[in-house]
Amino acid sequence: MIFETFPNKTNREEQWRLIKEPRTWTRKELRVWEHYFNTGEFSGGKAVQAGWLLFFNPVKQLDVWQAVINDHFDGANVEGSELTNREILNSIDWCHFHPEDHAWIFTLLHGEVYDESRGFPITFPGKEVEVNLESLLVPVFGSLWPYFCGLTETCFVEHMFEYLESITKCVPQDAFSCEDSFHPYSPVGKSVKYAQQCANRSLKSATEEERKKILFAQKVNALFEQYRPKD
Amino acid sequence: MSEVRITIRFQCQPEHSEHWQAVCELLGQGKLGWQLQDAIDPISVPAADALDEVWDKLSEGVETFEPGGQVDGNTVTLVLLTGGLLVEEIKNIWIPWLESCPVTELDYSLSCE
Numbered sequence: 001m002i003f004e005t006f007p008n009k010t011n012r013e014e015q016w017r018l019i020k021e022p023r024t025w026t027r028k029e030l031r032v033w034e035h036y037f038n039t040g041e042f043s044g045g046k047a048v049q050a051g052w053l054l055f056f057n058p059v060k061q062l063d064v065w066q067a068v069i070n071d072h073f074d075g076a077n078v079e080g081s082e083l084t085n086r087e088i089l090n091s092i093d094w095c096h097f098h099p100e101d102h103a104w105i106f107t108l109l110h111g112e113v114y115d116e117s118r119g120f121p122i123t124f125p126g127k128e129v130e131v132n133l134e135s136l137l138v139p140v141f142g143s144l145w146p147y148f149c150g151l152t153e154t155c156f157v158e159h160m161f162e163y164l165e166s167i168t169k170c171v172p173q174d175a176f177s178c179e180d181s182f183h184p185y186s187p188v189g190k191s192v193k194y195a196q197q198c199a200n201r202s203l204k205s206a207t208e209e210e211r212k213k214i215l216f217a218q219k220v221n222a223l224f225e226q227y228r229p230k231d
Numbered sequence: 232m233s234e235v236r237i238t239i240r241f242q243c244q245p246e247h248s249e250h251w252q253a254v255c256e257l258l259g260q261g262k263l264g265w266q267l268q269d270a271i272d273p274i275s276v277p278a279a280d281a282l283d284e285v286w287d288k289l290s291e292g293v294e295t296f297e298p299g300g301q302v303d304g305n306t307v308t309l310v311l312l313t314g315g316l317l318v319e320e321i322k323n324i325w326i327p328w329l330e331s332c333p334v335t336e337l338d339y340s341l342s343c344e
């Protein structure tokens with residue numbers, strides 16, 4: 001693993017505040033989820049929110065997650081579009097993990113390198129979660145370009161560069177130049193564009209944070225240069 | 232089926248006026264969960280707690296209506312926009328809940344959008 005054990009760098013109190021703030025849970029629902037977040041005990045019977053059942057749990061282990069899903073996931077009532085690899089990975093995003101914790105969870109689910117034969121490691125009663133390249137492009141490349149253009153302050157992919165290398169090799173050539181915002185390949189095209197722009201910024205007057213970002217952008221840009229079609 | 236506007240008007244206790252203002256703001260922001268319940272606590276804790284069950288009774292959930300409201304002195308006016316099929320449900324669930332709050336002279340009217 002990129003880190004041998006779960007880095008556990010997330011401030012859980014702050015994390016819960018950020019998770020709870022935009023939610024329109026009733027107080028009854030809030031109590032159920034907050035208790036689960038703090039203890040790993042789910043008293044709500046059944047739930048359709050796979051991501052919450054997995055990532056709110058204070059324990060980050062596949063066997064623990066599988067047990068929770070077996071006991072509490074309501075597969076009969078979940079909508080089809082709510083249980084996809086992409087939606088599950090999106091739900092890590094709005095759990096507000098520290099980027100190192102986020103990267104660790106991603107690689108726990110999808111490995112340290114991209115493997116097209118690797119399926120989703122949790123089984124859901126009555127539902128199958130298909131893993132394909134497209135379902136990984138948004139979570140992975142969708143974390144890069146907002147970071148490089150200043151929309152976000154952190155990027156979990158910074159902590160799993162080996163995975164980025166391995167998946168970049170498999171990205172279709174036309175994805176590198178995709179500018180259609182509605183196309184599944186657009187996070188790749190945007191990451192190429194903004195990595196290049198960020199990589200070209202001067203290090204001279206950069207703050208410590210900016211320097212770190214520029215150096216990472218240079219590393220990513222060099223990686224993309226190996227695989228993007230030459231003009 | 233066209234949309235129906237339910238306009239509800241009531242008198243609140245003077246000391247609750249600012250709390251109903253906070254409630255109206257949250258309704259307008261679509262925050263119908265714990266934030267709304269916390270805002271209703273100073274008006275009536277049992278009414279705030281009862282919202283847990285009130286929302287459960289809505290067959291299509293809380294997204295079935297768009298709420299808003301304003302306060303003018305002690306007069307509170309709430310407006311709910313909903314589909315015609317759900318009007319009776321909203322009326323039969325929301326109005327009794329409002330009547331459980333410390334309010335008087337509650338009245339409502341319906342109009343089609």
